Amino acid sequence: MTKQTRAIVVVAMMLGMFLAALDTTIVGTAMPSIVGKLGGITLYSWVFSAYLLTSTTTVPIYGKLADLYGRKPLYIFGSLLFLVGSVACGSAQTMEQLIIFRAIQGLGAGAVVPLVLTIIGDIFTLEERARVQGLFSGVWGLSSIVGPALGGLIVDHFSWHWVFFINLPFGLISVLLVVIALKENVERKKHHLDYIGTLTLTGSIVALLFALLQGGTTWAWNSLPSLGLFAAAIALLALFLYTELKAAEPILPLSLFNSRIISLSSVGGLILGVAMFGVTTYVPLFVQGVQGGSATNAGITLGPMLLAWPVAATFSGKLIIRYGYRFTSLLGTTLTAIGVIMTMFFTKETSLTFIVVAMILTGAGMGFASVVYTLAVQNSVPWNLRGVATASTQFVRTIGGTIGVAVMGTILNAQMAALFAPIFSRFASVAQRLPHDIAPANVLLTPELRATLPAAFLNQLELALSQALFWVYALIVALALAAVVTVFFLPGGRAEKYTYKEEGAEIGEEPISEPLAHLG
Incomplete structure (x- = not known):
């Protein structure tokens, strides 16, 4: 070309x-x-x-x-x-x-x-x-x-x-x-499409996402629809894994994950997805609900993170070539961990400067780490597996983010239910004047209502929301620290050492159970 x-x-x-x-x-x-x-x-x-x-x-x-x-x-x-x-x-x-x-x-x-x-x-x-x-x-x-x-x-x-x-x-x-x-040169031969694997994987994901998206809102988490969907997701996943072990041309070759580089990159990508979705979802909620900022203020708060990400990603490639996967991903996950640890100290009095620094560190860390996970996986496989390997990292990251945000939402709702109820009881006369079609949590997100609330009532609600968000941020911190730990299991040395060799049946440093060239 x-x-x-x-x-x-x-x-x-x-x-x-x-x-x-x-x-x-x-x-x-x-x-x-x-x-x-x-x-x-x-x-x-x-x-x-x-x-x-x-x-x-x-x-x-x-x-x-x-x-x-x-x-x-x-x-x-x-x-x-x-x-x-x-x-x-x-x-x-x-x-x-x-x-x-x-x-x-x-x-x-x-x-x-x-x-x-x-x-x-x-x-x-x-x-x-x-x-x-x-x-x-x-x-x-x-x-x-x-x-x-x-x-x-x-x-x-x-x-x-x-x-x-x-x-x-x-x-x-x-x-x-x-x-x-x-222009592509694709080997033309008869393929055996993995229909059962495709259907079971799709069905499992649909059941899981449907349960997460509707659980706690449309129906309770412990209701029959939720439990049934989670059971269906697990059963279909088990059937999918069994099918992939038997299929001639599996939709997702499980032997890919015999590689330490690919399996750790997948774990890192999953945690990255949870942290990314968590920060972009719940930091704006803090700015609006606790600090009383507008929707525009909340969006601007994420600006430093979204700018720091591509800047760090640009330098990440150079670091990977010179110092390898482990060093670069350690830098990225450490910066991310520091950034999200700072979110645990967010209060109503937190300055904009402190929030911006936290977002810059988080964005820069994600920029460094995300490039590592993509390049490491692509560098570890031959052409005929690069598509499914790259797709798997994107898939895991998105699924991780979706599941993570759902779990965080559950934590937040449980905390708000426990913290808001006593406040509304103490200010019963004020609560009775609120519109009946607005949930208690939305009172802080409606500027017209905020302006009519007594200062004492408003301050207690803001403090309660801040305390509830603390536990959401704590979960993100725990996952970010786990990401730092996983980095130490990545192979050290220059990245070029782990490039897939066509004449062998190895991915990076470790052999796969089947010759990769015959898996596609």
């Missing part, structure tokens, strides 16, 4: 990454306006849940198919399906239609990010990839900052429909450039 052709592919992949990242942030800004037009406030969460379910469950499937049939056709298919879903979302007339179309959009989105990372892994050497990964992290960070602002501008000056239609130019240009520039 010539330098010019490779540059075109890079531009196409950056557009694809920008497209996926932008969609995750821009829709949230527009949702209040969309609900105002279409109604259906009770279905609000399902606009996000439907997208999350389909985009998460399809990641490992796309990764495996990309190994079997090539990255190009799968990337084109996923991108076009995403665009079809985007047009349908922009044309929705009811909330029910929007939810269905968001699910279609998610089916396409499951291909975009993992295949972008996989294609970059294909066309660059380890040294080149280490530099380029920082560029793509920068695209993600920029999209995360631009998305909310752009969503607000579109809703205020145009129409919410354009929040979805804006995907079209980016997506079509990306697909066109891939069609023109990306």
